[in-house]
Structure formats: C-alpha cells, structure tokens
Amino acid sequence: MSQQFEHVALIGLGLIASSISHAMRRADMNTRITGYARSSTTRGKARKLGLCDKVYDSLADTVRGADLVVLAVPVGAMGAIAKEIAPFLKEGAVVTDVGSVKRAVIDAVGPSLPKSVHFVPGHPIAGTERSGPDAGFASLFDNRWCLLTPEAGTDKKAITKLRKFWEALGANVDEMEPDHHDLVLMVTSHAPHLIAYTMVGVADDLKRVTDTEVINYSAAGFRDFTRIAASDPTMWRDVFLNNKEASLEILGRFTEELFALQRAIRIGDGDFLFDYFTRTRAVRRSIIEAGQDTDEANFGRGATDTDK
Amino acid sequence: MSQQFEHVALIGLGLIASSISHAMRRADMNTRITGYARSSTTRGKARKLGLCDKVYDSLADTVRGADLVVLAVPVGAMGAIAKEIAPFLKEGAVVTDVGSVKRAVIDAVGPSLPKSVHFVPGHPIAGTERSGPDAGFASLFDNRWCLLTPEAGTDKKAITKLRKFWEALGANVDEMEPDHHDLVLMVTSHAPHLIAYTMVGVADDLKRVTDTEVINYSAAGFRDFTRIAASDPTMWRDVFLNNKEASLEILGRFTEELFALQRAIRIGDGDFLFDYFTRTRAVRRSIIEAGQDTDEANFGRGATDTDK
Numbered sequence: 001m002s003q004q005f006e007h008v009a010l011i012g013l014g015l016i017a018s019s020i021s022h023a024m025r026r027a028d029m030n031t032r033i034t035g036y037a038r039s040s041t042t043r044g045k046a047r048k049l050g051l052c053d054k055v056y057d058s059l060a061d062t063v064r065g066a067d068l069v070v071l072a073v074p075v076g077a078m079g080a081i082a083k084e085i086a087p088f089l090k091e092g093a094v095v096t097d098v099g100s101v102k103r104a105v106i107d108a109v110g111p112s113l114p115k116s117v118h119f120v121p122g123h124p125i126a127g128t129e130r131s132g133p134d135a136g137f138a139s140l141f142d143n144r145w146c147l148l149t150p151e152a153g154t155d156k157k158a159i160t161k162l163r164k165f166w167e168a169l170g171a172n173v174d175e176m177e178p179d180h181h182d183l184v185l186m187v188t189s190h191a192p193h194l195i196a197y198t199m200v201g202v203a204d205d206l207k208r209v210t211d212t213e214v215i216n217y218s219a220a221g222f223r224d225f226t227r228i229a230a231s232d233p234t235m236w237r238d239v240f241l242n243n244k245e246a247s248l249e250i251l252g253r254f255t256e257e258l259f260a261l262q263r264a265i266r267i268g269d270g271d272f273l274f275d276y277f278t279r280t281r282a283v284r285r286s287i288i289e290a291g292q293d294t295d296e297a298n299f300g301r302g303a304t305d306t307d308k
Numbered sequence: 309m310s311q312q313f314e315h316v317a318l319i320g321l322g323l324i325a326s327s328i329s330h331a332m333r334r335a336d337m338n339t340r341i342t343g344y345a346r347s348s349t350t351r352g353k354a355r356k357l358g359l360c361d362k363v364y365d366s367l368a369d370t371v372r373g374a375d376l377v378v379l380a381v382p383v384g385a386m387g388a389i390a391k392e393i394a395p396f397l398k399e400g401a402v403v404t405d406v407g408s409v410k411r412a413v414i415d416a417v418g419p420s421l422p423k424s425v426h427f428v429p430g431h432p433i434a435g436t437e438r439s440g441p442d443a444g445f446a447s448l449f450d451n452r453w454c455l456l457t458p459e460a461g462t463d464k465k466a467i468t469k470l471r472k473f474w475e476a477l478g479a480n481v482d483e484m485e486p487d488h489h490d491l492v493l494m495v496t497s498h499a500p501h502l503i504a505y506t507m508v509g510v511a512d513d514l515k516r517v518t519d520t521e522v523i524n525y526s527a528a529g530f531r532d533f534t535r536i537a538a539s540d541p542t543m544w545r546d547v548f549l550n551n552k553e554a555s556l557e558i559l560g561r562f563t564e565e566l567f568a569l570q571r572a573i574r575i576g577d578g579d580f581l582f583d584y585f586t587r588t589r590a591v592r593r594s595i596i597e598a599g600q601d602t603d604e605a606n607f608g609r610g611a612t613d614t615d616k
Contacts, residue, residue, distance in 0.1 A: 125525045128605035145524050184521045187511045189528030195503055198566045200588040203495045213492045215598045216453050217433045220497030223601040224532050230592035233585035240573045240581055247573050255563065258506045265548045265555050273548055277541035280508040284538035290523045293531040297436035299607040
C-alpha cells in the first residue's frame with residue numbers, strides 16, 4: 001500500500017465533502033478527486049466550484065479506481081450506497097464515512113462491502129450550521145478531532161493511511177469503540193442539538209409571545225440555540241433515528257436533571273440552583289484551555305458585527 | 309426637568325454598570341458618575357479602571373445628589389438596597405434598574421421608594437458570559453433592545469429622559485408591560501440558560517464519558533451550551549427564584565415538546581423529526597435579518613481562532 005491516496009472519491013458533496021476537497025487542495029495533495037451527488041443542482045454547484053477533478057452522475061463511475069472512498073451522505077442513506085458501489089470498488093481500497101453515529105453505519109455498510117476492501121468508519125467532529133457544496137472551507141478540520149472506529153482485525157496499514165490523510169487535512173485523530181463513540185457524541189452533540197431544536201420550537205409555538213419579540217430579544221441567549229437549530233434537518237433526523245438507545249438514555253438523564261432544577265425553582269431552593277450554576281462554569285474553562293473554543297466574550301461577536 | 313442627567317449613580321459595578329460607564333464616556337456625556345459595590349475588591353477594581361468619578365463605600369454617599377440612580381445588582385438584592393437608599397434620594401430623581409425580571413423587582417423596590425422620585429424599571433437585553441467590573445465595554449448596548457416597564461401614571465418626562473439616556477448608550481428602547489416582559493424573557497433568555505446549565509450538568513455527571521472526551525469533542529454543539537452555562541450563578545439563581553410562574557410554565561411546555569420528539573425517536577417517526585427540524589430553521593434567518601446576530605457560520609469563529 002502506497003503512503004498516500006492517489007484517487008479519492010467523495011460520495012455526497014455537502015459541507016463535509018466540500019471542506020475535505022478544500023483542505024486537500026490546501027495541503028497540496030497530488031490526488032485525483034472524483035465526486036458524486038444525488039441531486040443535479042448539487043452536482044452543478046460542485047462543478048462550478050471546481051471541488052472535484054470530475055463530478056459524475058453515476059456512483060459506479062465515481063468510485064472506479066479510487067483508493068479512498070468517503071461516504072459523506074446522511075447516515076440513513078449510507079447502507080443503500082454501500083450496496084450500490086460494492087461491485088465497482090478497487091481491490092485494497094479504503095472505504096470510510098463521516099457519519100455522526102457509528103454503530104448504525106457499521107451495521108448498514110459493513111455487510112455490503114467486499115472482503116477485498118478495508119472499511120474504516122470515521123467521524124470528523126467539525127461542522128457549522130450551513131449545508132451544501134458552497135458551505136465548505138479549508139480550515140474546517142483544523143485542530144478538530146476526527147474519530148476512527150474500526151472493528152478489531154481491520155488492516156493496520158489502512159487505518160494508518162486514513163489517519164495520515166485526516167492529519168494532513170488539519171485534524172487530530174483518535175480511535176474509539178463505536179458504541180462508546182455513539183454515547184459520547186450523544187452528550188457533546190446530539191442531545192444539545194435536540195434540546196436546541198426543542199427550545200426554538202417552543203418559542204415558535206408560543207402565541208402569547210410574538211415572533212418579533214422572540215427575534216428582537218434573542219440576544220439574551222436564545223440566538224445561540226437558533227444557530228444550532230438551523231442545522232441540516234435530514235442529517236439530524238437520521239442521527240436520531242440511528243442512535244436511538246443513547247438518545248433515550250441521555251434524554252432521560254437530562255429530563256431528570258431538569259426536573260430537579262424545576263423543583264428547586266418551585267420550592268425556592270436558591271442554594272441548589274447556585275451550586276449547580278457554579279459547577280457548570282468550570283467546564284467552559286476546560287474547553288477554552290483545550291483550544292476547542294474561543295476565549296472571547298460572546299464568541300467574539302461584537303455588538304455591531306451584525307451591522308456589516 | 310433638564311434634558312440630560314447631570315449625575316448618575318451606579319449601584320453594583322459589574323458587567324452592566326461598567327458597560328454603562330464606558331458607553332457614557334463614549335457618548336461624551338458631561339455627567340458625574342458615582343458608584344458603589346458591596347465588595348471592596350470590586351470597588352478597588354472599579355477605582356483602578358476609572359469607571360466612576362468617585363467610588364464610595366456607602367450607598368448614601370453614592371446616591372446623594374444623583375438625578376439618575378441605576379440599580380445594577382442581582383434581582384434578589386434590589387429590595388434591600390432600595391430601602392437603604394430611599395432616605396438619601398434627591399427629590400425628582402429617576403430610579404431605574406437593569407434586572408432580568410421586572411414584576412418581582414417592581415414589587416420589591418417600588419414600595420420602598422419615596423413618592424418624590426420616579427421609578428422606571430428597565431432591562432437592557434445585552435450581556436456576555438463574563439461578569440465583574442472589568443467585563444464591561446462601550447459597545448455592549450449597540451443595536452440591542454432596552455425594555456422599560458413603568459407602571460401606569462409614571463411621569464412621562466422621566467420615562468422620556470431615561471429613554472434618551474439609553475439611546476445615547478446605543479440601545480433601541482421600547483416599553484412593555486412587566487408580566488409580559490417576564491414571559492417573553494423566559495422564552496428568549498431564562499429557559500435557554502436553564503436548559504444549557506442542565507445539559508452541561510448532565511455531561512459533567514456522566515461517569516462513562518470522561519471529562520477529556522466531553523472537552524475534546526465539544527465542538528459539535530456542546531461548547532455553545534457551555535458558554536451560556538458560564539454566566540454569573542448569583543444573577544441566574546435570582547432570576548429563577550423571582551420569575552417562578554413563567555419558569556414553570558415554559559419548562560412545562562419545553563418538557564412536553566421534548567417528550568414528543570423523544571417519542572418520535574422511540575417509534576422511529578422520521579417525518580415528525582424532519583418537519584420539526586425544518587420549521588426551526590426559519591427562526592434563525594429572521595434573527596439575522598433583524599440584525600440581532602452575525603450571519604457568519606459558527607458565529608464567525610474560525611477553526612483556528614482558538615490558537616491565538
């Protein structure tokens with residue numbers, strides 16, 4: 001196996017795949033990029049942006065000859081694609097994905113792939129609330145973590161080669177057991193998204209509070225929820241449908257904690273509230289020290305940044 | 309009543325009061341500023357920063373002669389302060405506050421004040437996760453809304469004068485009925501804070517997910533919750549203890565919605581999830597169009613902004 005991929009096929013040309021393309025170009029990889037998207041609009045945009053050397057209308061043409069195939073479609077679509085590309089995969093190719101859940105992807109994709117390829121599931125912990133081929137940018141993965149969740153017995157050279165690929169895109173790489181991945185990400189990503197969606201839904205529903213009020217007075221905290229709740233609906237539908245067990249566990253814990261705080265409000269237990277609110281402050285500090293967020297107040301949004 | 313305040317007394321020298329001071333200086337108001345803080349550390353910092361013409365250790369000295377007194381302390385502390393300053397207030401002075409809840413402040417402050425002063429409760433919808441005298445900056449109120457909630461019969465000139473004061477600090481000003489204010493802010497601010505605190509608490513508690521994992525993989529959504537959950541614990545304790553009715557109502561609605569989404573996950577109702585997630589996207593667009601948040605992806609945080 002050579003040291004570097006010579007031909008990368010990107011299946012799905014949204015935020016993640018387009019960022020991979022930009023980051024590959026930034027890294028001066030001398031690699032052929034082929035791409036596929038289901039929608040002709042997306043393919044058209046990708047061609048216009050020059051994201052790939054060649055954008056195909058056919059999955060078979062896209063993966064033919066590729067030594068790395070990246071599945072960058074919503075989690076629920078991966079199984080069908082794996083089945084469709086299987087006959088056309090090059091012997092010895094590495095197949096990976098960028099899905100936000102890993103167990104369901106392994107179950108859906110793994111059985112369809114021929115034994116002659118190496119399947120190394122992955123998940124770059126990076127993104128924005130934008131989607132589509134024009135949402136990508138080269139620095140998306142810089143200093144972010146990419147988790148690989150290969151099953152025991154996977155070819156070590158394939159794993160190492162994929163690791164080096166992600167490192168060249170700017171990411172830090174780690175390996176994790178898939179079920180543990182799904183629990184951790186439920187906590188750091190999936191549950192926060194569901195909760196943000198819920199809170200924005202409540203605001204949108206409350207007839208006694210007008211839309212204008214919700215919008216004008218959003219700077220007090222709510223606007224941060226709306227950013228998260230602006231993320232791609234298809235992607236998130238699939239995440240929750242495919243990470244059911246961890247969803248139900250973490251939402252159960254969340255509701256339990258919320259009820260404890262609600263009870264403290266009802267009975268006027270100020271000490272309980274104060275202690276709870278003090279403890280959570282420390283977590284923020286650790287995230288900033290780990291270089292995973294900016295230290296600037298309000299994420300560095302100036303009061304006037306919206307006047308541009 | 310003259311057109312502009314000649315002497316403003318700031319009670320409590322935290323994020324809001326220090327930002328008022330900076331914004332007054334920026335507006336070239338030729339106004340005397342006196343200040344008071346309970347803690348000697350805070351008073352020392354305020355003196356060093358030059359936030360006031362004079363920082364006093366006594367409430368009486370601070371308000372004596374002032375034609376505007378701004379109560380900028382946690383909501384739970386306002387009643388006691390009103391009682392203490394009452395005998396020293398100048399006849400015809402305007403007294404306001406910056407508390408995040410209004411009904412409880414009106415009930416706690418109003419009865420203690422002499423009939424010879426004008427009480428105009430207020431709430432600038434602006435802030436950051438920082439607190440203390442060194443957290444303030446001049447542009448905090450720019451293009452943000454400040455809500456005034458005076459009771460019927462309040463002197464119109466006093467209201468207008470306070471309105472002009474806030475406008476000079478950069479804010480847009482509107483009037484609102486206090487109970488409605490408390491409901492609106494519960495939706496756009498208080499509930500999102502409680503929910504963020506809860507989610508960070510759940511993550512902090514979950515022993516099967518390590519602290520390092522929570523921190524390293526926080527970029528997927530969770531880090532935004534930690535910013536909100538890093539806000540001042542005393543302030544937020546007081547908000548919830550003093551806005552109990554709206555808290556319980558909105559948390560009840562929130563839980564109801566969350567259960568509906570949880571049920572959809574359990575039974576695999578993808579259409580319900582997709583429709584819900586699609587609807588909330590529109591709210592984000594409206595907030596950006598109203599100039600209440602930046603349009604940049606991830607609030608404009610570059611992937612490398614944390615490497616500074």
